[in-house]
Amino acid sequence: MSHRYAVIMAGGKGERFWPQSRLARPKQLLPIVGETPMLAQTVERLRGLVTPEQVIVITNREQRAAAVAACPMLPPENIVAEPVGRDTAAAVGLAALLVARRDPTATLAMLPADQVIHDTKAFREVLHAAYDAAEAEPWLVTIGIHPSEPATGYGYIQRGQMIARAQGRDVFEVKRFVEKPHLEKAREYLASGDYLWNAGMFVWSVATIRAALAKHVPLLAGGLETIEQAIAGGRSIDDALAEHFPTLQKISVDYAVMEKADNVVTLAGTFDWDDVGAWPAVMRHLPADEAGNVLRGEALVETGAGNLVVSTDKHLVALMGVDDLIVVHTPDATLVCPKSHAQQVKLLLKRLEAKPEWKRLL
Amino acid sequence: MSHRYAVIMAGGKGERFWPQSRLARPKQLLPIVGETPMLAQTVERLRGLVTPEQVIVITNREQRAAAVAACPMLPPENIVAEPVGRDTAAAVGLAALLVARRDPTATLAMLPADQVIHDTKAFREVLHAAYDAAEAEPWLVTIGIHPSEPATGYGYIQRGQMIARAQGRDVFEVKRFVEKPHLEKAREYLASGDYLWNAGMFVWSVATIRAALAKHVPLLAGGLETIEQAIAGGRSIDDALAEHFPTLQKISVDYAVMEKADNVVTLAGTFDWDDVGAWPAVMRHLPADEAGNVLRGEALVETGAGNLVVSTDKHLVALMGVDDLIVVHTPDATLVCPKSHAQQVKLLLKRLEAKPEWKRLL
Numbered sequence: 107m108s109h110r111y112a113v114i115m116a117g118g119k120g121e122r123f124w125p126q127s128r129l130a131r132p133k134q135l136l137p138i139v140g141e142t143p144m145l146a147q148t149v150e151r152l153r154g155l156v157t158p159e160q161v162i163v164i165t166n167r168e169q170r171a172a173a174v175a176a177c178p179m180l181p182p183e184n185i186v187a188e189p190v191g192r193d194t195a196a197a198v199g200l201a202a203l204l205v206a207r208r209d210p211t212a213t214l215a216m217l218p219a220d221q222v223i224h225d226t227k228a229f230r231e232v233l234h235a236a237y238d239a240a241e242a243e244p245w246l247v248t249i250g251i252h253p254s255e256p257a258t259g260y261g262y263i264q265r266g267q268m269i270a271r272a273q274g275r276d277v278f279e280v281k282r283f284v285e286k287p288h289l290e291k292a293r294e295y296l297a298s299g300d301y302l303w304n305a306g307m308f309v310w311s312v313a314t315i316r317a318a319l320a321k322h323v324p325l326l327a328g329g330l331e332t333i334e335q336a337i338a339g340g341r342s343i344d345d346a347l348a349e350h351f352p353t354l355q356k357i358s359v360d361y362a363v364m365e366k367a368d369n370v371v372t373l374a375g376t377f378d379w380d381d382v383g384a385w386p387a388v389m390r391h392l393p394a395d396e397a398g399n400v401l402r403g404e405a406l407v408e409t410g411a412g413n414l415v416v417s418t419d420k421h422l423v424a425l426m427g428v429d430d431l432i433v434v435h436t437p438d439a440t441l442v443c444p445k446s447h448a449q450q451v452k453l454l455l456k457r458l459e460a461k462p463e464w465k466r467l468l
Numbered sequence: 469m470s471h472r473y474a475v476i477m478a479g480g481k482g483e484r485f486w487p488q489s490r491l492a493r494p495k496q497l498l499p500i501v502g503e504t505p506m507l508a509q510t511v512e513r514l515r516g517l518v519t520p521e522q523v524i525v526i527t528n529r530e531q532r533a534a535a536v537a538a539c540p541m542l543p544p545e546n547i548v549a550e551p552v553g554r555d556t557a558a559a560v561g562l563a564a565l566l567v568a569r570r571d572p573t574a575t576l577a578m579l580p581a582d583q584v585i586h587d588t589k590a591f592r593e594v595l596h597a598a599y600d601a602a603e604a605e606p607w608l609v610t611i612g613i614h615p616s617e618p619a620t621g622y623g624y625i626q627r628g629q630m631i632a633r634a635q636g637r638d639v640f641e642v643k644r645f646v647e648k649p650h651l652e653k654a655r656e657y658l659a660s661g662d663y664l665w666n667a668g669m670f671v672w673s674v675a676t677i678r679a680a681l682a683k684h685v686p687l688l689a690g691g692l693e694t695i696e697q698a699i700a701g702g703r704s705i706d707d708a709l710a711e712h713f714p715t716l717q718k719i720s721v722d723y724a725v726m727e728k729a730d731n732v733v734t735l736a737g738t739f740d741w742d743d744v745g746a747w748p749a750v751m752r753h754l755p756a757d758e759a760g761n762v763l764r765g766e767a768l769v770e771t772g773a774g775n776l777v778v779s780t781d782k783h784l785v786a787l788m789g790v791d792d793l794i795v796v797h798t799p800d801a802t803l804v805c806p807k808s809h810a811q812q813v814k815l816l817l818k819r820l821e822a823k824p825e826w827k828r829l830l
Binding site: 457 | 784786790795800801802804815816819820826
């Protein structure tokens, strides 16, 4: 049996896909792109690399049942719920803990649940190489994405010297992680050729990530050890997490570890990649009509309207004389906004939160 | 008992209010403005002028049941359905026939079912004067509306000499009826002060309108006489109409009679009047928020959006970053279009007609 595991991070709220996404049914549990939930597609993408027993999903309590339903190919006990969100460093520590209980010599990949990657073959090859690298050296391996545009919505990784090869691929030192840049900076990064998008995909051995946590966030590492001892002492994972997880330090893995560690390396992802951040991104993956409209469900667009994203079901949405608009119909709520405002759906959700009779729509 | 009747024409399809209006539930059967169906408001507006027994509604078969339900204050037998639409001249002839059966010496007002008139008092005074005029002389009396803007969506009435007074109001000869003008002409009409909007409101005696029909459209008058004789011979109104109404000449009363007759007079309607032709017109009658949005039902408009018309129910419609838009949600269909396109909803309906699975939405 292989010593390779994959841990899928599936705790996102997916607010930007409201009203199709809801608190209990976020983006990763919906077929935003494709026919199955994005989480299921992420699991499927790992086939051939790891067995279903070696895939763990970390989600939250609200979404656990839906995650189990979305992943019938996984043992239900591999779907673990955080009792509360404590940011990504705690989740990384929990992942290492869960894998270590099964195999302390293992290597694990950490993968977001809600990305679209069509070129599965290249993805598997790169991940295979990343496992190799993480097994060969005590490295924190991150898979970066070649930027296709000066995106301001992602963090970037500046690569340094090529220091190794894995499966015929170059492994680079990482000079630094940089936060989401302004457009001008993003253009510089793109032009330099030395920057990759930080896609939140990491591979490391249990020993390496635990050493990094202990070194850079010792308080967090201590809290995780308390949880591990509680489980070793006979408590269920749920009970141990319920008691101790909420006390863990809340910090991102980028800030806590990746930006500080000196053993971070990167492999370039040679596959297509899209984190499908909001409704307009959906258009990149679905067929459009001649007017550039992406329509799902019973949508009727009268000639003259174009560049629309319409998602509905058996309910007819009829549009006329409008452009660049997003219309998402669900049984109890409909969103209408220009594509340019798609990132701001959170503003609407704040309004829903403020009104008792609208909370059911969150 | 008074010799005055009112016949309400309630056969319109109200296509421009789709999806709230449907073939079987058009504008006049909906509370487009106000809390009750517009037909019920029209009946209510007649209170004090005529008794419920003297109000007749002419509708069509598809809408008859809904019209009866909308008018619980009327005897159900006063709601008469045309088996097919044969334009307004045939409807006028049918109205005269129905009234004549009850009182051949009567005067009748013909009124559209779907107009908004807030100043009920002035409406009743003008109608009272029009009945007086139609009883005093063999006139075809039309009530014109003082134009408030150079509208291109209405026909106009050019008035001539003042030839009488009724209830203290001037009665004018009519020089001519003119069809919907272009904007330039409409501006001339408005500036001249001699033109009124043709609101489709007429008052005449049974004898006068029958004489006019016999003179100007003798074929139609003959067909109507056949119907009358069938009913006199013992057939039900429905049976007689089913057999003979479809054979009647199809022509508008304006073209068949009003534009040709030399005994047409007009009184100026001194009340507010709106035929509420399409969704944007609704805004004139409903309260708007600070951003000029008229919202009905569960609508959520994020700051920055303005000048919207939103109609929904318990289903939340959330809008952000859009202006001048109409969004109408119903349980099985939603319309999204700019106000500037509101008159073109018929284009969508043609598309619905063309697709079998969408016909249910007409």
